[in-house]
Amino acid sequence: MLESELTRTGNPSSLHASGRAARRVVEEARERFAAALGARPSEVLWTSGGTEADNLAIKGLFWARRTHDPGRRRILVSAVEHHAVLDPAFWMAEHAGAELVLLPVDSDGVLEVDALRAELEANGEHAALLSVMWANNEVGTLQPLADVVALARRHGVPVHADAVQAVGQVPVDFAASGLDAMTVSGHKLGGPGGTGALLARRGLELTPVQHGGGQERGVRSGTLDAALLASFATAVDEAVAARPTHAPRVAALRDTLVAGVRAIDPTAVLRGPADTERRLPANAHFTFPGCEGDSLLYLLDSAGVEASTGSACQAGVPRPSHVLLAMGVDEDDARGALRFSLGHTSTSDDVAALLTALPAVLERARAAGLAGSSSARVGVA
Structure with a gap:
């Protein structure tokens, strides 16, 4: 252009x-x-x-x-x-x-x-x-x-x-x-x-x-x-010409990311097929119990890691993903969704940066969630 x-x-x-x-x-x-x-x-x-x-x-x-x-x-x-x-x-x-x-x-x-x-x-x-x-x-x-x-x-x-x-x-x-x-x-x-x-x-x-x-x-x-x-x-x-080398490279990064997230938070649930041959190589989607996806997104963003809670076309819409609900995920779990996407510029350093930032982000997000739940209970009482 x-x-x-x-x-x-x-x-x-x-x-x-x-x-x-x-x-x-x-x-x-x-x-x-x-x-x-x-x-x-x-x-x-x-x-x-x-x-x-x-x-x-x-x-x-x-x-x-x-x-x-x-x-x-x-x-x-x-x-x-x-x-x-x-x-x-x-x-x-x-x-x-x-x-x-x-x-x-x-x-x-x-x-x-x-x-x-x-x-x-x-x-x-x-x-x-x-x-x-x-x-x-x-x-x-x-x-x-x-x-x-x-x-x-x-x-x-x-x-x-x-x-x-x-x-x-x-x-x-x-x-x-x-x-x-x-x-x-x-x-x-x-x-x-x-x-x-x-x-x-x-x-x-x-x-x-x-x-x-x-x-x-x-x-x-x-x-x-x-x-x-x-x-x-x-x-x-x-993109089509580069796929034979691009797809295996980002799949390896995804596998490192998935293993790292699971090591940090064993309660995190990988959504989509566990069989890597049945899912996109550049996609890793998790739900984190006790967390709000938006909180995770903003906390990670402030740490220099850009992720999403689902489709960017639906960003800012305060309701659980219709995809997760159709898969049988309950609403509370669906609210803790976060999608990590890898691309041509993604590197192992990017994955390492995510895994370094994630523990503190999860801790703060869960603390905020507990505080919100306590406030809600007090309000109802």
């Missing part, structure tokens, strides 16, 4: 020389992006980010399916989806005549495939679409997408997956996955914010969510930013 692309002018939809030059940048980016993810260039629909792509998948698929078959009213989504999937699904149930089905997960956050099978066998002819994320953004669980796609295909139900967390951490091949649609976002890959894409297989009908100039196969109108898209494609290309 800084070295070359931001110096360009021209609307990629214009026919003059500057417009054609910008269009060339956009289409070359589309080709690089598609090649990195096992897709055809014609299957790449540029969006402003993962949220827009998820909305386009949920709403666009539902409306397109209803046009041809009014009986297909059911939207099936896993109970641990990102709110970019859940919220439009709930909106469709409230405003567009959809019937929302939340599919259960087990205690590791893995979709219960038998429950999906039962739902499809009972109501498959009424299902408009199915959305199951590739990897969970909070606890790092990898979902059994091959089983999901195989089941849905038997009943003619298109499958969408939010793969925002997965790309660059685990192998992602759109064609091989059998998915009908897949969401990717630039900000998770070192790319610029405000960039995303929905991969939609050829022949998949999508009703536009926004209307205007008819860009992106007439599905997603809006002037394209050549500089952003070129940078997004470069980030995806580099």
Whole structure:
């Protein structure tokens, strides 16, 4: 962006020389992006980010399916989806005549495939679409997408997956996955914010969510930013190419982090699958009994360690994670959640800094929790 692309002018939809030059940048980016993810260039629909792509998948698929078959009213989504999937699904149930089905997960956050099978066998002819994320953004669980796609295909139900967390951490091949649609976002890959894409297989009908100039196969109108898209494609290309070395490196750091946290606090519970092959390599999610996640976050932040209590998109919302609740974690335990994410710049010194700061942080957080509980009891009395 800084070295070359931001110096360009021209609307990629214009026919003059500057417009054609910008269009060339956009289409070359589309080709690089598609090649990195096992897709055809014609299957790449540029969006402003993962949220827009998820909305386009949920709403666009539902409306397109209803046009041809009014009986297909059911939207099936896993109970641990990102709110970019859940919220439009709930909106469709409230405003567009959809019937929302939340599919259960087990205690590791893995979709219960038998429950999906039962739902499809009972109501498959009424299902408009199915959305199951590739990897969970909070606890790092990898979902059994091959089983999901195989089941849905038997009943003619298109499958969408939010793969925002997965790309660059685990192998992602759109064609091989059998998915009908897949969401990717630039900000998770070192790319610029405000960039995303929905991969939609050829022949998949999508009703536009926004209307205007008819860009992106007439599905997603809006002037394209050549500089952003070129940078997004470069980030995806580099992240996918680096994955074979990046993933084992951050997985080793994660394992050190997990062992260290457990040694410091044996009561801490690692959420998500214990089997490291079934979770993201850069994710470690714990619940700490007797602590509030927000207190842990702020105390660690003051010690120079940046973590989160879950999805940054839901930061500041004072309620337990819907992901943990769906996994069967009770509300009190869920409030003590903290997610540690590792990235390309993470080092063993960063993990050591966390483990050095954590004992005092836990002590202060639990003391604050006890003081708050005592105050509450006095107030009630």
